[in-house]
Amino acid sequence: MDIFKAILSRRSIRKYRETPVGEETIKQFLEAAMAAPSSKNEQPWVFVIIDDRALLNKIPKFHPYAEMLKTAPVAILVCADRRRFLSEDVWIQDCAAATQNILLAAHGSGLGTVWLGVYPRPERVEGMTQLLSLPEPIIPFSLVAVGYPAEQKPPANRFDPSRIHKNGW
Numbered sequence: 001m002d003i004f005k006a007i008l009s010r011r012s013i014r015k016y017r018e019t020p021v022g023e024e025t026i027k028q029f030l031e032a033a034m035a036a037p038s039s040k041n042e043q044p045w046v047f048v049i050i051d052d053r054a055l056l057n058k059i060p061k062f063h064p065y066a067e068m069l070k071t072a073p074v075a076i077l078v079c080a081d082r083r084r085f086l087s088e089d090v091w092i093q094d095c096a097a098a099t100q101n102i103l104l105a106a107h108g109s110g111l112g113t114v115w116l117g118v119y120p121r122p123e124r125v126e127g128m129t130q131l132l133s134l135p136e137p138i139i140p141f142s143l144v145a146v147g148y149p150a151e152q153k154p155p156a157n158r159f160d161p162s163r164i165h166k167n168g169w
Contacts, residue, residue, distance in 0.1 A: 001107045003026075009155040010103060013112025014068040016147030020051075021074045025109065029076065029146070032105035036097035039090035040081030048077040048132055049159045055131060059143070066116055072145040076102060077128060082137040092119070095141040102144050112149035118142055 030047055038044065050056055051074040057061035062068040071073055078099050080091040086118075099115055106113045118124045119141045 006104055006108045011084045011105040011112075011153040011156065012104045012114040013147075013148040013149045013151060014114055014145075015154070016068070016071045016112060016145070017150045018071075019073065019148045021111065021146055021148070025111070026076070028076060028109070029102045032101040033076075033078070033098040036094065036101045036112060037095040038053070038097070039069065040086050041073060042084055042086050042091070043096050044082075044084040044091045046081045046138060048079065048134075050075045050077060050132070058131055059127070062131075063124050063143070064119070065145070066145075068110045068114060068145050070116070071150075074146050076144045076146060077132065077140055077152045078102070079134065079143055080139045080142065082139065091139075092141070096154045099142045102146075106146055108146075109150060111146055112151075114145045116143040116145065 012168065033045065033047065036045075056069045056075060058070065059069050063080055078095050078096050085091060102116060103113050118128055119139060125140055128134065128143070129138075132140075134140060
């Protein structure tokens with residue numbers, strides 16, 4: 001898929017078919033995630049693949065917007081590893097870039113995704129940490145539901161020229 005078409009047509013998908021997503025496919029998405037830019041090349045990200053149905057079903061108990069995980073065949077938790085920080089203030093942007101690469105790679109492969117925010121909501125951070133037994137230096141940042149779409153959404157035209165300024169405000 002053309003990169004501009006992928007960017008402009010990607011939508012959040014919350015309904016999935018029961019078709020499993022292969023491990024090789026998930027690996028490709030993680031390769032895309034790890035190709036994201038990162039400040040000072042820190043690459044602070046680490047990932048947890050969640051395909052255990054019991055675990056996926058527990059997440060909506062502490063994440064109010066995660067109901068779609070009850071039908072998603074897999075989710076990817078994007079985390080930051082504090083041991084990789086050279087500075088404390090840029091890991092959020094780095095993990096956001098990795099998350100966006102997962103969304104685009106999945107869409108370009110014909111799969112649907114939705115980005116579920118975890119950090120900085122304490123109840124979500126604590127919930128993911130406890131559910132997955134994350135060690136202390138690991139910060140859960142975002143959760144991406146992944147699956148074959150059971151819904152189709154048209155592209156959203158969000159371009160707004162009134163938000164563009166040149167050489168100043």
